Amino acid sequence: MVTRSFQEEYVKILRDYLSAQGEDQLYGAQQLGKWMLSRDISPEEITDLHARALEQLGEVPEFVRSSFSILTEVMIEYGNEHRSVNSWRNRHQQMESEIAVAKAMQQSLLPSEVPVYPELEIGVVSIAAKQISGDYYDFIGQNEGRFGVAIADITGKGMPAAMCMSMVKYAIDSLGQMELGPDEMLHHLNRIVGRNIDPSMFVTMLFGSYDSKEHCFRYATAGHEPGFLYRSAEGKFYDLEGRGNALGLCPNSEYEVQEIRLEINDVLILLTDGVTECKNNRYYLQREELVHHLQKEVGESAQKMANGLYNRLLLLSQFDLLDDYTMIVLRRT
Protein backbone atom coordinates (compact mmCIF):
# COMPACT_ATOMS: atom_id res chain seq x y z
CA MET A 1 0.00 0.00 0.00
CA VAL A 2 2.97 2.24 0.49
CA THR A 3 4.36 1.62 -2.97
CA ARG A 4 1.13 1.63 -4.98
CA SER A 5 -2.19 3.36 -4.75
CA PHE A 6 -5.08 1.66 -3.06
CA GLN A 7 -6.78 1.48 -6.47
CA GLU A 8 -3.89 -0.65 -7.76
CA GLU A 9 -3.93 -2.69 -4.60
CA TYR A 10 -7.65 -3.31 -5.06
CA VAL A 11 -7.14 -4.47 -8.65
CA LYS A 12 -4.37 -6.80 -7.53
CA ILE A 13 -6.40 -8.35 -4.73
CA LEU A 14 -9.33 -8.80 -7.08
CA ARG A 15 -7.18 -10.35 -9.83
CA ASP A 16 -5.53 -12.76 -7.41
CA TYR A 17 -8.83 -13.72 -5.89
CA LEU A 18 -10.48 -14.36 -9.25
CA SER A 19 -7.71 -16.76 -10.20
CA ALA A 20 -7.18 -18.51 -6.88
CA GLN A 21 -10.15 -17.68 -4.64
CA GLY A 22 -8.06 -17.93 -1.53
CA GLU A 23 -8.77 -16.81 1.99
CA ASP A 24 -5.61 -14.73 2.02
CA GLN A 25 -7.00 -12.39 -0.66
CA LEU A 26 -10.16 -12.07 1.37
CA TYR A 27 -8.05 -11.20 4.38
CA GLY A 28 -6.19 -8.66 2.24
CA ALA A 29 -9.52 -7.18 1.17
CA GLN A 30 -10.62 -6.85 4.78
CA GLN A 31 -7.41 -5.03 5.69
CA LEU A 32 -7.78 -2.77 2.67
CA GLY A 33 -11.34 -2.07 3.78
CA LYS A 34 -10.09 -0.88 7.16
CA TRP A 35 -7.53 1.32 5.49
CA MET A 36 -10.07 2.84 3.11
CA LEU A 37 -12.43 3.51 6.01
CA SER A 38 -9.63 5.28 7.87
CA ARG A 39 -9.15 7.48 4.79
CA ASP A 40 -12.87 8.23 4.61
CA ILE A 41 -13.26 6.61 1.22
CA SER A 42 -17.03 6.61 0.70
CA PRO A 43 -19.16 3.61 -0.29
CA GLU A 44 -19.95 5.14 -3.70
CA GLU A 45 -16.25 5.57 -4.40
CA ILE A 46 -15.69 1.92 -3.61
CA THR A 47 -18.51 0.94 -5.94
CA ASP A 48 -16.82 2.95 -8.65
CA LEU A 49 -13.45 1.48 -7.75
CA HIS A 50 -14.86 -2.01 -8.21
CA ALA A 51 -16.44 -1.15 -11.55
CA ARG A 52 -13.15 0.25 -12.85
CA ALA A 53 -11.18 -2.69 -11.49
CA LEU A 54 -13.42 -5.07 -13.43
CA GLU A 55 -12.77 -3.10 -16.64
CA GLN A 56 -9.05 -3.62 -16.13
CA LEU A 57 -9.40 -7.36 -15.65
CA GLY A 58 -11.40 -8.33 -18.67
CA GLU A 59 -14.32 -7.83 -20.99
CA VAL A 60 -17.18 -6.62 -18.81
CA PRO A 61 -20.63 -7.50 -20.15
CA GLU A 62 -22.74 -4.41 -20.74
CA PHE A 63 -25.42 -5.49 -18.26
CA VAL A 64 -22.81 -5.75 -15.50
CA ARG A 65 -21.36 -2.37 -16.40
CA SER A 66 -24.78 -0.71 -16.36
CA SER A 67 -25.78 -2.36 -13.11
CA PHE A 68 -23.17 -0.29 -11.30
CA SER A 69 -25.24 2.85 -11.88
CA ILE A 70 -27.93 1.39 -9.65
CA LEU A 71 -25.44 0.34 -6.98
CA THR A 72 -23.75 3.76 -7.04
CA GLU A 73 -27.07 5.54 -6.64
CA VAL A 74 -27.97 3.44 -3.60
CA MET A 75 -24.48 3.79 -2.11
CA ILE A 76 -24.63 7.58 -2.28
CA GLU A 77 -27.23 7.49 0.49
CA TYR A 78 -24.94 5.32 2.57
CA GLY A 79 -22.14 7.73 1.78
CA ASN A 80 -24.20 10.65 3.04
CA GLU A 81 -24.90 8.78 6.24
CA HIS A 82 -21.22 7.94 6.60
CA ARG A 83 -20.26 11.61 6.25
CA SER A 84 -22.98 12.59 8.66
CA VAL A 85 -21.77 10.13 11.30
CA ASN A 86 -18.27 11.52 10.91
CA SER A 87 -19.52 15.01 11.60
CA TRP A 88 -21.40 13.73 14.66
CA ARG A 89 -18.24 12.11 15.86
CA ASN A 90 -16.34 15.36 15.59
CA ARG A 91 -19.04 17.21 17.44
CA HIS A 92 -19.10 14.53 20.09
CA GLN A 93 -15.35 14.90 20.61
CA GLN A 94 -15.73 18.65 20.92
CA MET A 95 -18.42 18.22 23.57
CA GLU A 96 -16.32 15.68 25.43
CA SER A 97 -13.47 18.13 25.64
CA GLU A 98 -15.81 20.90 26.82
CA ILE A 99 -17.08 18.56 29.52
CA ALA A 100 -13.51 17.73 30.52
CA VAL A 101 -12.85 21.45 31.02
CA ALA A 102 -16.06 21.81 33.04
CA LYS A 103 -15.05 18.82 35.11
CA ALA A 104 -11.65 20.34 35.89
CA MET A 105 -13.30 23.64 36.79
CA GLN A 106 -15.72 21.86 39.06
CA GLN A 107 -12.91 19.94 40.71
CA SER A 108 -11.29 23.26 41.54
CA LEU A 109 -14.41 24.23 43.53
CA LEU A 110 -13.84 21.35 45.92
CA PRO A 111 -11.18 21.53 48.63
CA SER A 112 -7.86 20.09 47.50
CA GLU A 113 -6.92 19.00 51.01
CA VAL A 114 -8.57 18.39 54.36
CA PRO A 115 -7.86 20.63 57.37
CA VAL A 116 -5.48 19.28 60.03
CA TYR A 117 -6.29 19.56 63.74
CA PRO A 118 -4.87 17.76 66.76
CA GLU A 119 -6.81 14.72 68.00
CA LEU A 120 -8.97 14.66 64.92
CA GLU A 121 -8.81 12.71 61.67
CA ILE A 122 -10.74 13.69 58.60
CA GLY A 123 -11.29 11.37 55.66
CA VAL A 124 -13.12 12.16 52.43
CA VAL A 125 -14.27 10.16 49.43
CA SER A 126 -16.16 12.05 46.73
CA ILE A 127 -16.85 10.40 43.39
CA ALA A 128 -18.98 11.63 40.51
CA ALA A 129 -21.31 9.04 38.97
CA LYS A 130 -20.82 10.68 35.59
CA GLN A 131 -18.31 13.32 34.53
CA ILE A 132 -19.91 16.19 36.42
CA SER A 133 -20.99 15.82 40.03
CA GLY A 134 -24.00 17.20 41.86
CA ASP A 135 -22.34 16.65 45.25
CA TYR A 136 -20.57 19.45 47.02
CA TYR A 137 -18.52 19.60 50.17
CA ASP A 138 -16.20 22.13 51.73
CA PHE A 139 -14.25 22.96 54.84
CA ILE A 140 -14.28 26.56 56.02
CA GLY A 141 -11.66 27.78 58.44
CA GLN A 142 -13.06 29.60 61.49
CA ASN A 143 -11.52 31.22 64.57
CA GLU A 144 -10.20 29.54 67.71
CA GLY A 145 -9.73 25.99 66.50
CA ARG A 146 -13.10 25.76 64.87
CA PHE A 147 -13.91 24.96 61.28
CA GLY A 148 -17.05 24.76 59.25
CA VAL A 149 -17.98 21.73 57.16
CA ALA A 150 -20.61 21.70 54.45
CA ILE A 151 -21.90 18.68 52.55
CA ALA A 152 -24.60 19.13 49.96
CA ASP A 153 -26.43 17.36 47.20
CA ILE A 154 -27.78 19.39 44.32
CA THR A 155 -30.81 17.88 42.62
CA GLY A 156 -30.08 16.48 39.24
CA LYS A 157 -26.67 15.86 37.80
CA GLY A 158 -24.51 17.24 35.10
CA MET A 159 -24.16 20.84 33.97
CA PRO A 160 -27.16 22.43 35.76
CA ALA A 161 -26.02 20.90 39.06
CA ALA A 162 -22.44 22.07 38.45
CA MET A 163 -23.55 25.63 37.75
CA CYS A 164 -25.69 25.65 40.86
CA MET A 165 -22.78 24.27 42.85
CA SER A 166 -20.54 27.20 41.97
CA MET A 167 -23.21 29.56 43.25
CA VAL A 168 -23.52 27.63 46.53
CA LYS A 169 -19.74 27.64 46.88
CA TYR A 170 -19.44 31.42 46.47
CA ALA A 171 -22.37 32.03 48.81
CA ILE A 172 -20.77 29.88 51.52
CA ASP A 173 -17.43 31.61 50.96
CA SER A 174 -18.87 35.06 51.51
CA LEU A 175 -21.23 34.06 54.35
CA GLY A 176 -18.32 32.23 55.95
CA GLN A 177 -16.73 35.59 56.78
CA MET A 178 -19.65 36.39 59.06
CA GLU A 179 -19.10 33.51 61.50
CA LEU A 180 -22.74 32.52 61.43
CA GLY A 181 -24.22 29.66 63.40
CA PRO A 182 -25.19 26.61 61.30
CA ASP A 183 -28.89 27.50 61.48
CA GLU A 184 -28.26 31.08 60.37
CA MET A 185 -25.95 29.87 57.62
CA LEU A 186 -28.67 27.63 56.18
CA HIS A 187 -31.24 30.38 56.60
CA HIS A 188 -29.16 32.77 54.46
CA LEU A 189 -28.20 30.11 51.95
CA ASN A 190 -31.85 29.18 51.54
CA ARG A 191 -32.68 32.73 50.51
CA ILE A 192 -29.77 32.95 48.09
CA VAL A 193 -30.38 29.56 46.52
CA GLY A 194 -34.13 30.21 46.26
CA ARG A 195 -33.55 33.43 44.36
CA ASN A 196 -30.92 32.11 42.02
CA ILE A 197 -31.85 28.67 40.84
CA ASP A 198 -34.55 27.25 38.65
CA PRO A 199 -37.70 26.51 40.71
CA SER A 200 -37.45 22.87 39.70
CA MET A 201 -34.12 22.53 41.49
CA PHE A 202 -33.19 22.46 45.14
CA VAL A 203 -30.20 21.72 47.32
CA THR A 204 -30.02 19.54 50.41
CA MET A 205 -27.26 20.37 52.86
CA LEU A 206 -25.79 19.69 56.22
CA PHE A 207 -23.75 22.57 57.58
CA GLY A 208 -21.80 22.16 60.78
CA SER A 209 -19.10 23.76 62.85
CA TYR A 210 -16.57 21.61 64.62
CA ASP A 211 -14.77 22.88 67.67
CA SER A 212 -11.51 20.97 67.74
CA LYS A 213 -10.74 21.96 71.35
CA GLU A 214 -14.04 20.87 72.87
CA HIS A 215 -14.70 18.24 70.17
CA CYS A 216 -18.14 19.62 69.91
CA PHE A 217 -20.01 19.50 66.60
CA ARG A 218 -22.89 21.94 66.10
CA TYR A 219 -24.84 21.45 62.90
CA ALA A 220 -28.13 22.03 61.12
CA THR A 221 -29.63 20.18 58.17
CA ALA A 222 -31.72 21.27 55.21
CA GLY A 223 -33.54 18.22 53.86
CA HIS A 224 -30.27 16.36 53.85
CA GLU A 225 -29.65 12.65 54.21
CA PRO A 226 -28.91 12.15 57.93
CA GLY A 227 -25.41 11.00 58.68
CA PHE A 228 -24.24 8.70 61.45
CA LEU A 229 -22.59 9.05 64.82
CA TYR A 230 -20.57 6.12 66.09
CA ARG A 231 -20.30 5.88 69.85
CA SER A 232 -17.18 3.94 70.53
CA ALA A 233 -18.02 3.21 74.18
CA GLU A 234 -21.27 1.52 73.12
CA GLY A 235 -20.04 0.18 69.81
CA LYS A 236 -23.25 1.52 68.23
CA PHE A 237 -24.22 3.75 65.32
CA TYR A 238 -26.84 6.47 65.71
CA ASP A 239 -28.58 8.52 63.05
CA LEU A 240 -27.75 12.19 63.18
CA GLU A 241 -30.90 14.05 64.15
CA GLY A 242 -32.11 17.11 62.34
CA ARG A 243 -34.73 18.41 60.01
CA GLY A 244 -35.44 21.45 57.93
CA ASN A 245 -36.54 22.17 54.37
CA ALA A 246 -34.12 21.70 51.53
CA LEU A 247 -32.58 24.96 50.29
CA GLY A 248 -34.48 26.74 47.57
CA LEU A 249 -37.88 25.24 48.33
CA CYS A 250 -39.52 27.86 50.52
CA PRO A 251 -38.27 31.38 51.30
CA ASN A 252 -38.77 31.50 55.07
CA SER A 253 -37.54 28.11 56.17
CA GLU A 254 -36.10 27.93 59.66
CA TYR A 255 -33.38 25.55 60.77
CA GLU A 256 -32.48 24.22 64.18
CA VAL A 257 -29.07 23.56 65.63
CA GLN A 258 -28.11 20.16 66.98
CA GLU A 259 -25.10 19.63 69.16
CA ILE A 260 -22.95 16.55 69.65
CA ARG A 261 -19.83 16.01 71.71
CA LEU A 262 -17.37 13.45 70.42
CA GLU A 263 -15.55 11.25 72.89
CA ILE A 264 -12.28 9.54 72.03
CA ASN A 265 -12.69 7.12 69.09
CA ASP A 266 -16.18 8.40 68.32
CA VAL A 267 -16.79 8.87 64.62
CA LEU A 268 -19.02 11.27 62.70
CA ILE A 269 -20.06 10.19 59.22
CA LEU A 270 -21.53 12.75 56.87
CA LEU A 271 -22.76 11.60 53.49
CA THR A 272 -24.92 12.24 50.45
CA ASP A 273 -27.71 9.99 49.26
CA GLY A 274 -25.40 8.39 46.70
CA VAL A 275 -24.02 6.46 49.66
CA THR A 276 -27.35 5.30 51.07
CA GLU A 277 -28.89 4.71 47.66
CA CYS A 278 -26.25 2.29 46.56
CA LYS A 279 -27.94 -0.57 44.80
CA ASN A 280 -27.35 -4.19 45.58
CA ASN A 281 -28.53 -5.88 42.40
CA ARG A 282 -32.12 -4.67 42.14
CA TYR A 283 -32.52 -3.59 45.74
CA TYR A 284 -31.47 -0.37 47.36
CA LEU A 285 -29.27 -0.83 50.34
CA GLN A 286 -31.15 -0.47 53.62
CA ARG A 287 -29.77 1.79 56.31
CA GLU A 288 -29.27 -1.17 58.61
CA GLU A 289 -27.19 -2.90 55.96
CA LEU A 290 -25.12 0.22 55.53
CA VAL A 291 -24.52 0.30 59.28
CA HIS A 292 -23.51 -3.33 59.08
CA HIS A 293 -20.87 -2.44 56.48
CA LEU A 294 -19.75 0.61 58.46
CA GLN A 295 -19.32 -1.54 61.52
CA LYS A 296 -16.69 -3.57 59.70
CA GLU A 297 -14.63 -0.48 59.03
CA VAL A 298 -14.67 0.78 62.63
CA GLY A 299 -11.24 1.06 64.18
CA GLU A 300 -9.55 2.16 60.97
CA SER A 301 -8.32 5.69 60.47
CA ALA A 302 -10.87 8.16 59.07
CA GLN A 303 -9.55 8.04 55.51
CA LYS A 304 -9.18 4.27 55.53
CA MET A 305 -12.72 3.95 56.83
CA ALA A 306 -14.06 6.17 54.04
CA ASN A 307 -12.08 4.30 51.39
CA GLY A 308 -13.02 0.92 52.82
CA LEU A 309 -16.72 1.64 52.81
CA TYR A 310 -16.59 3.05 49.30
CA ASN A 311 -14.87 -0.11 48.05
CA ARG A 312 -17.42 -2.32 49.77
CA LEU A 313 -20.37 -0.44 48.32
CA LEU A 314 -18.80 -0.31 44.87
CA LEU A 315 -18.42 -4.07 44.95
CA LEU A 316 -22.01 -4.50 46.16
CA SER A 317 -23.35 -2.40 43.32
CA GLN A 318 -21.16 -4.28 40.86
CA PHE A 319 -19.07 -1.20 40.11
CA ASP A 320 -22.06 0.67 38.81
CA LEU A 321 -22.32 3.99 40.66
CA LEU A 322 -25.87 5.31 40.12
CA ASP A 323 -25.53 8.61 41.92
CA ASP A 324 -22.76 10.97 42.95
CA TYR A 325 -21.15 9.67 46.11
CA THR A 326 -19.64 11.72 48.92
CA MET A 327 -18.67 10.68 52.41
CA ILE A 328 -16.81 12.67 55.04
CA VAL A 329 -15.53 10.84 58.11
CA LEU A 330 -14.48 12.80 61.24
CA ARG A 331 -12.85 10.69 63.92
CA ARG A 332 -11.72 11.93 67.31
CA THR A 333 -8.47 10.28 68.33
Added chain:
Amino acid sequence: MVVADFSPETINIEQESDIVTARQVGRNMSKQFGFGTITQSRIATSISELARNIYLYAGTGTITISPIEREGMIGLQITANDSGPGIPDIRQALDDGYSTSGALGAGLPGVRRMMDEFEIHSTLGEGTRVVVVKWSDQAKEE
Protein backbone atom coordinates in the same frame (compact mmCIF):
# COMPACT_ATOMS: atom_id res chain seq x y z
CA MET B 1 -14.33 23.35 -22.82
CA VAL B 2 -16.24 26.51 -23.45
CA VAL B 3 -18.89 27.20 -20.91
CA ALA B 4 -20.83 29.34 -23.34
CA ASP B 5 -21.59 26.17 -25.32
CA PHE B 6 -24.02 25.18 -22.61
CA SER B 7 -27.15 27.10 -21.94
CA PRO B 8 -28.99 27.02 -18.60
CA GLU B 9 -32.04 24.83 -18.35
CA THR B 10 -34.99 25.33 -16.07
CA ILE B 11 -37.29 22.47 -15.15
CA ASN B 12 -40.70 23.16 -13.64
CA ILE B 13 -41.32 20.84 -10.71
CA GLU B 14 -45.00 20.01 -10.50
CA GLN B 15 -45.19 16.24 -10.34
CA GLU B 16 -42.89 13.45 -9.29
CA SER B 17 -41.83 12.66 -12.87
CA ASP B 18 -40.40 16.20 -13.07
CA ILE B 19 -37.88 15.18 -10.41
CA VAL B 20 -36.67 12.47 -12.78
CA THR B 21 -36.47 14.97 -15.64
CA ALA B 22 -34.40 17.35 -13.52
CA ARG B 23 -32.05 14.54 -12.52
CA GLN B 24 -31.67 13.53 -16.16
CA VAL B 25 -30.86 17.06 -17.30
CA GLY B 26 -28.35 17.44 -14.48
CA ARG B 27 -26.73 14.10 -15.23
CA ASN B 28 -26.44 14.80 -18.96
CA MET B 29 -24.98 18.21 -18.37
CA SER B 30 -22.47 16.95 -15.81
CA LYS B 31 -21.47 14.18 -18.20
CA GLN B 32 -20.82 16.72 -20.94
CA PHE B 33 -18.86 18.75 -18.45
CA GLY B 34 -16.54 15.80 -17.93
CA PHE B 35 -17.48 15.09 -14.32
CA GLY B 36 -16.64 11.53 -13.21
CA THR B 37 -19.39 8.99 -12.68
CA ILE B 38 -19.56 9.48 -8.94
CA THR B 39 -19.76 13.24 -9.21
CA GLN B 40 -22.44 12.84 -11.88
CA SER B 41 -24.43 10.73 -9.46
CA ARG B 42 -23.84 13.16 -6.60
CA ILE B 43 -25.07 16.03 -8.73
CA ALA B 44 -28.12 14.00 -9.76
CA THR B 45 -28.79 13.06 -6.15
CA SER B 46 -28.51 16.67 -5.01
CA ILE B 47 -30.94 17.78 -7.71
CA SER B 48 -33.20 14.97 -6.63
CA GLU B 49 -33.23 16.12 -2.99
CA LEU B 50 -33.81 19.76 -3.88
CA ALA B 51 -36.58 18.88 -6.34
CA ARG B 52 -38.22 16.53 -3.86
CA ASN B 53 -38.35 19.22 -1.21
CA ILE B 54 -40.16 21.42 -3.73
CA TYR B 55 -42.53 18.65 -4.79
CA LEU B 56 -43.36 17.51 -1.25
CA TYR B 57 -43.56 20.79 0.61
CA ALA B 58 -44.00 23.69 -1.77
CA GLY B 59 -46.06 21.84 -4.37
CA THR B 60 -44.48 23.64 -7.28
CA GLY B 61 -41.24 25.39 -8.07
CA THR B 62 -38.30 25.32 -10.43
CA ILE B 63 -34.87 23.76 -10.71
CA THR B 64 -32.39 25.65 -12.86
CA ILE B 65 -29.14 24.03 -13.91
CA SER B 66 -26.57 26.32 -15.38
CA PRO B 67 -22.88 26.28 -16.20
CA ILE B 68 -20.89 28.93 -14.40
CA GLU B 69 -17.34 30.16 -14.49
CA ARG B 70 -15.45 32.10 -11.89
CA GLU B 71 -11.76 32.85 -11.52
CA GLY B 72 -10.72 30.37 -14.17
CA MET B 73 -12.86 27.57 -12.78
CA ILE B 74 -15.89 26.05 -14.39
CA GLY B 75 -18.74 24.29 -12.70
CA LEU B 76 -22.43 23.54 -12.55
CA GLN B 77 -24.80 25.62 -10.53
CA ILE B 78 -28.16 24.29 -9.43
CA THR B 79 -30.80 26.69 -8.20
CA ALA B 80 -33.99 25.49 -6.52
CA ASN B 81 -36.77 28.07 -6.20
CA ASP B 82 -40.19 27.75 -4.66
CA SER B 83 -42.93 29.87 -3.14
CA GLY B 84 -43.76 27.32 -0.47
CA PRO B 85 -44.07 27.58 3.30
CA GLY B 86 -40.38 28.26 3.91
CA ILE B 87 -38.10 26.60 6.43
CA PRO B 88 -38.67 27.88 9.98
CA ASP B 89 -35.23 27.04 11.33
CA ILE B 90 -32.49 26.77 8.72
CA ARG B 91 -29.81 25.84 11.25
CA GLN B 92 -31.94 22.94 12.40
CA ALA B 93 -32.63 21.86 8.82
CA LEU B 94 -28.89 21.77 8.17
CA ASP B 95 -28.28 19.74 11.32
CA ASP B 96 -27.46 16.11 10.72
CA GLY B 97 -29.88 14.87 13.35
CA TYR B 98 -32.71 16.41 11.37
CA SER B 99 -31.80 14.83 8.08
CA THR B 100 -33.49 11.53 8.86
CA SER B 101 -36.72 13.15 10.00
CA GLY B 102 -38.29 13.20 6.57
CA ALA B 103 -39.54 16.71 7.29
CA LEU B 104 -39.13 19.75 5.06
CA GLY B 105 -35.47 20.42 4.45
CA ALA B 106 -34.39 16.90 5.34
CA GLY B 107 -31.68 15.85 2.93
CA LEU B 108 -30.13 19.31 2.88
CA PRO B 109 -27.12 18.33 5.02
CA GLY B 110 -26.34 15.60 2.49
CA VAL B 111 -26.63 18.04 -0.42
CA ARG B 112 -24.38 20.50 1.36
CA ARG B 113 -21.68 17.86 1.77
CA MET B 114 -21.90 16.57 -1.78
CA MET B 115 -21.59 20.03 -3.33
CA ASP B 116 -18.75 22.54 -3.14
CA GLU B 117 -20.89 25.58 -2.40
CA PHE B 118 -24.20 25.83 -0.67
CA GLU B 119 -26.44 28.83 -0.15
CA ILE B 120 -29.96 28.98 1.23
CA HIS B 121 -32.49 31.76 1.70
CA SER B 122 -35.86 30.98 3.19
CA THR B 123 -38.66 33.22 4.38
CA LEU B 124 -41.68 31.84 6.18
CA GLY B 125 -44.75 32.05 3.99
CA GLU B 126 -42.77 33.28 1.00
CA GLY B 127 -40.57 30.44 -0.11
CA THR B 128 -37.13 28.99 -0.31
CA ARG B 129 -34.19 29.43 -2.64
CA VAL B 130 -31.23 27.07 -2.55
CA VAL B 131 -28.17 27.58 -4.75
CA VAL B 132 -25.45 24.94 -4.93
CA VAL B 133 -22.32 24.70 -7.05
CA LYS B 134 -20.11 21.80 -8.02
CA TRP B 135 -16.75 22.83 -9.46
CA SER B 136 -15.03 20.81 -12.13
CA ASP B 137 -11.39 19.77 -11.79
CA GLN B 138 -10.85 20.88 -15.37
CA ALA B 139 -9.82 24.45 -15.91
CA LYS B 140 -11.67 26.64 -18.33
CA GLU B 141 -10.28 26.62 -21.89
CA GLU B 142 -9.22 30.04 -22.95
